[in-house]
Amino acid sequence: MDYFDILVSILGSTIRLSIPLLFTALAGLFSERAGIFDIGLEGKMLAAAFASACLAYVTGNPWLGLLGGIAVSIIFSLIHGFASITNRGNQIVSGVALNFVAAGLTIVLGQAWFSQGGRTPQLAGDARFSPITLPGVDLMRDVPYLGPLYVNVISGNNILTYLAFAAVPLSWWVLFRTRFGLRLRAVGENPGAVDTAGISVTFLRYRAVIVAGFLCGFSGAYLSIAQSAAFIKDMSAGKGYIALAALIFAKWKPVPVMFACLLFGFLDAFANFMQGKAVPGIGEVPVQIFQALPYVLTCILLAGFIGIAHPPKAGGVPYTKER
Amino acid sequence: MAVSVIRPLHVRRPEKERQRRVSQHPAIELVGIDKSFGTVHANKNINLKVEKGTIHGIIGENGAGKSTLMSILYGFYQADRGEIRIDGKPLTIRDSQAAIAAGIGMVHQHFMLVENFTVLENIMLGAEGGQLLAKGVAGARKELKRLETDYGLDVDPDAVIEDLPVGKQQRVEILKALYRSADILILDEPTGVLTPAEADHLFKVLKVLRDQGKTVILITHKLREIMAITDDVSVMRRGEMVATRKTAETTVEELAELMVGRRVLLRVEKGEPRPGKVLMSVKNLTVKDSRGVTMVDDVSFEVREGEIVGIAGVAGNGQSELLEAIAGIRKPASGEILLDGQPIAGADPARLRALGLAHIPEDRHHMGLVLKFEEYENAVLGYHRDPRYGKGGLLDLKAIRAEAAEKIEKYDIRPPNPRLKTANFSGGNQQKIVVAREIERDPKALIIGQPTRGVDIGAIEFIHRRIVEMRDAGKAILVVSVELDEIRSLSDRILVMFAGKVVGEKTAEAGEQTLGLMMAGIAA
Ligand SMILES: Nc1ncnc2c1ncn2[C@@H]1O[C@H](COP(=O)(O)OP(=O)(O)OP(=O)(O)O)[C@@H](O)[C@H]1O
Ligand SMILES: [Mg+2]
Numbered sequence: 001m002d003y004f005d006i007l008v009s010i011l012g013s014t015i016r017l018s019i020p021l022l023f024t025a026l027a028g029l030f031s032e033r034a035g036i037f038d039i040g041l042e043g044k045m046l047a048a049a050f051a052s053a054c055l056a057y058v059t060g061n062p063w064l065g066l067l068g069g070i071a072v073s074i075i076f077s078l079i080h081g082f083a084s085i086t087n088r089g090n091q092i093v094s095g096v097a098l099n100f101v102a103a104g105l106t107i108v109l110g111q112a113w114f115s116q117g118g119r120t121p122q123l124a125g126d127a128r129f130s131p132i133t134l135p136g137v138d139l140m141r142d143v144p145y146l147g148p149l150y151v152n153v154i155s156g157n158n159i160l161t162y163l164a165f166a167a168v169p170l171s172w173w174v175l176f177r178t179r180f181g182l183r184l185r186a187v188g189e190n191p192g193a194v195d196t197a198g199i200s201v202t203f204l205r206y207r208a209v210i211v212a213g214f215l216c217g218f219s220g221a222y223l224s225i226a227q228s229a230a231f232i233k234d235m236s237a238g239k240g241y242i243a244l245a246a247l248i249f250a251k252w253k254p255v256p257v258m259f260a261c262l263l264f265g266f267l268d269a270f271a272n273f274m275q276g277k278a279v280p281g282i283g284e285v286p287v288q289i290f291q292a293l294p295y296v297l298t299c300i301l302l303a304g305f306i307g308i309a310h311p312p313k314a315g316g317v318p319y320t321k322e323r
Numbered sequence: 324m325a326v327s328v329i330r331p332l333h334v335r336r337p338e339k340e341r342q343r344r345v346s347q348h349p350a351i352e353l354v355g356i357d358k359s360f361g362t363v364h365a366n367k368n369i370n371l372k373v374e375k376g377t378i379h380g381i382i383g384e385n386g387a388g389k390s391t392l393m394s395i396l397y398g399f400y401q402a403d404r405g406e407i408r409i410d411g412k413p414l415t416i417r418d419s420q421a422a423i424a425a426g427i428g429m430v431h432q433h434f435m436l437v438e439n440f441t442v443l444e445n446i447m448l449g450a451e452g453g454q455l456l457a458k459g460v461a462g463a464r465k466e467l468k469r470l471e472t473d474y475g476l477d478v479d480p481d482a483v484i485e486d487l488p489v490g491k492q493q494r495v496e497i498l499k500a501l502y503r504s505a506d507i508l509i510l511d512e513p514t515g516v517l518t519p520a521e522a523d524h525l526f527k528v529l530k531v532l533r534d535q536g537k538t539v540i541l542i543t544h545k546l547r548e549i550m551a552i553t554d555d556v557s558v559m560r561r562g563e564m565v566a567t568r569k570t571a572e573t574t575v576e577e578l579a580e581l582m583v584g585r586r587v588l589l590r591v592e593k594g595e596p597r598p599g600k601v602l603m604s605v606k607n608l609t610v611k612d613s614r615g616v617t618m619v620d621d622v623s624f625e626v627r628e629g630e631i632v633g634i635a636g637v638a639g640n641g642q643s644e645l646l647e648a649i650a651g652i653r654k655p656a657s658g659e660i661l662l663d664g665q666p667i668a669g670a671d672p673a674r675l676r677a678l679g680l681a682h683i684p685e686d687r688h689h690m691g692l693v694l695k696f697e698e699y700e701n702a703v704l705g706y707h708r709d710p711r712y713g714k715g716g717l718l719d720l721k722a723i724r725a726e727a728a729e730k731i732e733k734y735d736i737r738p739p740n741p742r743l744k745t746a747n748f749s750g751g752n753q754q755k756i757v758v759a760r761e762i763e764r765d766p767k768a769l770i771i772g773q774p775t776r777g778v779d780i781g782a783i784e785f786i787h788r789r790i791v792e793m794r795d796a797g798k799a800i801l802v803v804s805v806e807l808d809e810i811r812s813l814s815d816r817i818l819v820m821f822a823g824k825v826v827g828e829k830t831a832e833a834g835e836q837t838l839g840l841m842m843a844g845i846a847a
Contacts, residue, residue: 178454182444183449186444190437193435194449196397197449198421198422
């Protein structure tokens, strides 16, 4: 294999590995920009993955599966909202609790319903989102360089992948060009300003967490019915936390969020590629070193290489008028 | 400081204006308003009438309940009992949206702005004119332009709030209200943060608004302002409305007495200073702010035992940085600071305290107090390592609370409860907590930033008296204040700072005019 083929193959898996991060980080973007910390992204993703797999299996329809994932993820968001917005509880505690609930519940229900050790049954081909071939693939195939990139990286992904990339400019537009976005960003900075402008802080924050739930539904469905063909226990494997890191790394801005997710996806893909391969001049390196790279990078970046990351000012603080 | 010209106003809504003159109802009528926060009874059965087209002042000591009452009118808090009538019609104001709809606008004591938004975004928030921002922006810009020419309220719509000085930020708050075409404008202590020129301009704007038929409610601690621009004035004391007067028929002395419930001395009484040896000296001090801009530029001066040196200047001319450098909060770029002969430039605050330098910071919320702590905890903050308050890493809470209770008694801090969360004290009482803590340590030197910002006249009298007593006890005292009156009445010597430099020294007898010019950098 020459180097270009290797690059194409790594880029292809970079895309595949970035998508769940991207949906999840965008979810976190909406929630945190509104001042609600969401450590529960992980759990929402996991619960959505489970729900999607179950529904897709029962109905044989991936779209219904996706819908089920979204619904469950929004329910988790509403619980988080009820705890942290309505009852002004601690947002971190509520998020962590939801992560535990999701991790436990998916296994228990999965075992009870399907008796496959927490797995859901394998999905038939048309019960999941399969790769789409974009027009012009045959024409492009023989173009040097661009051709393989188009055929193997840009084309041949499932619909959710394209939706994820479409969600980036859409999120930007919603946040920075609409009334909802303006208010959402304001409530994450100074809820008092929103309240005195005659806008309900509670309702606004609920809408923000619902959007977050909606987006997490996509990332969960992607995991279980697009990337894989079943739900496997703990299949989110910490992606929710990596997405949070990407969000901070991107300083809570949509387009940088995309690049941060692609970077983390790339590191992941690179680690997979290096598995069992020798590094020139060093010899074989334990794969764990490469697998640790994204986390090491996160630490280094957060430790100051991105400058000071200013989180939304009112983030994590329940809104109360009584002092 | 250029004060923009306010153009005369063409009457914009003749129809509405005429109707307004015909109707005899007061613009606002509050009947039996009652409000408690937990155990604090902030408003007790308040009745108030505000006539249309007038400027109505509200005064009262810290914690009297002024902000609470106005926040109820604005729908920010809900009254426990009582009725609000606007233009004679009873109205339930469940939230600020209802208040805005009823034509009420409010400039809060602590601004309600989104600091990383632009001016335009802040003004549009809640009145965007459609789901998409693009639709409203052009209209908003035009309306802002109109408000600017009509009232001389100019701000750059694209400036980001956190880059603006407080005076401009307040302008944005006023514009927010006018943008929503408020007929009733509530201003909660608007002049606390303004320079004299900015305050003058604000008053011109308020008079124009009144002449247009709008109703203005003005809360302030400065009786001079009340006398200068209000038509009526109401006095609150401890949650109750105790009196309402026509401004023309009352005097400063009467108002002060109504407010505090006893006669108040409006001037500081002090004898001749008896300066001793030099205790604090600052030599060629240069201080930069966090962005590297030189804020204090080669400043030198001395403070002797038994004298009060005041530093006058418009906010932002380096006084804050000077104080912070002396207090050990900010490292000077160069220069020397000596306390009783010892070099202290760059020493940390704990060491400075040990050497006998006490500091009352300008901003009690960010530096002087931890608002979430109970009062007694703040009463020893910074001195908590003292063996009097415990040993071996453990605090002697009984001793601390007993001492806190003593200070509360001595400084008349209300409510007298050392276990109350500090955030629940009003501004003036919070200030007294800090003052008591620093003065009662009996330091050799005392540096004070804005000793009485947002503090009522009763407390001002008290704090000033304590400062003078400290002087008479032979302490060296440095006071920084943007209130020229305060500087003039407290100081034995006055230094004027402009653009980071000390541009001149005067005695307390120097006229307001002379000092004002020096503060503006005109005559040295
Ligand atoms: N949100 C709140 N939660 C609890 N207590 C409050 C709250 N707001 C005000 N209080 C208490 O109610 C009383 C009245 O406060 P308020 O702020 O209305 O006084 P004020 O007259 O505006 O004083 P100042 O001149 O210092 O601004 C005070 O004792 C204050 O501590
Ligand atoms: Mg107040």
